Amino acid sequence: MPKAKTPRRTGYHHGNLREVLIDAAVQLVEEGGPGNVSVREAAKRAGVSPGAPFRHFANKTALMTAVAEQAMSRFRSEITNAVESVATDDPIERFAAVGIAYLRWAIRNPTHFQVISTRSLIDWDSSESLRHDNEAVRALVEGSMVEAQRRNMLRSYDIAETQIAARALVYGLARMCIDGHFAQWAVAGHTAEQTAQDVLKHFVALIGNEPETAKKADLTLEHPD
Amino acid sequence: MPKAKTPRRTGYHHGNLREVLIDAAVQLVEEGGPGNVSVREAAKRAGVSPGAPFRHFANKTALMTAVAEQAMSRFRSEITNAVESVATDDPIERFAAVGIAYLRWAIRNPTHFQVISTRSLIDWDSSESLRHDNEAVRALVEGSMVEAQRRNMLRSYDIAETQIAARALVYGLARMCIDGHFAQWAVAGHTAEQTAQDVLKHFVALIGNEPETAKKADLTLEHPD
DNA sequence: AAATTATGTAATCACTGTTTACAATCCTGG
């Protein structure tokens, strides 16, 4: 009998190392951002040798991509749930709901949002799931946009550009929070999340057809940066 | 005579290693983005031992911060030059000029824009110069915004929110390009730069008071992502 | 039961940021 050297782990072949590694990586992301993830540390936390992860992931990027897929799925759920639970069928309100849910998730899960939005960390093109979830969100925005135009609720006729502007605005707000451009800002009375939402609503009012735009005069926000 | 071990370099103490290291790091950034920078490689290119850089920079972040300062200075110059060489004194046109110059520089210097906008790479707070240049750009935007409001050229009364929206939009556009969210997009007829400019102009039209907004119906842009 | 395949380990490689002890050069005050 060869007397197993380290029989500490039962069912020696671990069974579901892949999932455990992803969970460990998720935890590392939450603890200190994407930069805090190391394959070795994930392996250590899974109670496995440093080379073991490479039986399940071609490289670190593949592991990060799996983390991103998990995060993206939650991200998409939050958004689709939010828009489904919106009372009205007003397309502009539905559009706003998407943006607000987007910002809410991004600001509350900054490290994970960083993972799913920074392409250098992951292998976006190789992941069906990432593209699929992303497309679902995009389609949600486009759908409400098209419907809003059909009802003549938009100021501009060019929904393509309006849509890109909307995406860029929301993405920009999320990243400005995450990249730390709002240092002074969050210190002020308003939370970053609240302010981001206000700005989004401001934008929504701008694209709308209503002659009376948001005239809530001054929130006297500290200037960002 | 102790016969210098490696007298290959004249004026042995190199004279201006600090600048040479920054230049090497800049080159590395250009070659492969911020992730391509290593202190050791910069040292090698400067013809110096791996420990030498730490006589001039406390750590890698300090080196990257120096790189960022140089980039930020160019970034600011491009923007201030652009707005100064704008013919009209129309504040909204001046505002648009800032945004266009911003996008132009970011898209043409993506790796450097990544350096100056990703706070995890640099020590933003410790750099007077970074804050100063950033504030100059911000003030430029705010100035034109305030003036536009004074002339009653804006739709909304809340310039604070409009200003944040503008910043977020431009930042979002720049980062979407850089983070690779426009893959299919750039392949289409329009360059990323042209499209980003169009979207910016679209936004500028939206915030303006003119009843007739941009009605250039369809550019039939491929959808991003 | 034997052969094959999947999945782990151990050792190793090249590379990274950073620190330490030491050496060479420069600068300045007597």
Place this chain on the structure above:
DNA sequence: CCAGGATTGTAAACAGTGATTACATAATTT
């Protein structure tokens, strides 16, 4: 002008990283 301290370089080391390799063990198929 030169003694001595401050600068600024080197060499060697350390711990950590992603990744590969040869090998061992467990699960699975034949």
